Amino acid sequence: MKARIDLNLCSGHARCYQVDPDLFDIDDSGYALNSEVDIDSADEDKAHEAAASCPERAITLH
Numbered sequence: 791m792k793a794r795i796d797l798n799l800c801s802g803h804a805r806c807y808q809v810d811p812d813l814f815d816i817d818d819s820g821y822a823l824n825s826e827v828d829i830d831s832a833d834e835d836k837a838h839e840a841a842a843s844c845p846e847r848a849i850t851l852h
């Protein structure tokens with residue numbers, strides 16, 4: 791699975807990082823750094839949680 795983060799939609803809420811800082815990296819202002827993250831099967835629940843947590847719906851799973 792991949793998580794895609796639309797960096798144009800990201801508004802720096804940093805909730806993805808709060809859900810799992812190992813998967814979702816942010817800059818000093820709280821904005822997502824990576825537009826695509828590989829998700830291991832063991833981390834899929836966290837990825838779903840992070841996608842649901844983003845108020846901008848910037849994270850989609852593929």
Ligand code: F3S
Pocket residue numbers: 795799800801802803804805806807816820821822843844845846847848849
């Ligand atoms: Fe950005 Fe959403 Fe994460 S706004 S920092 S992708 S929670």
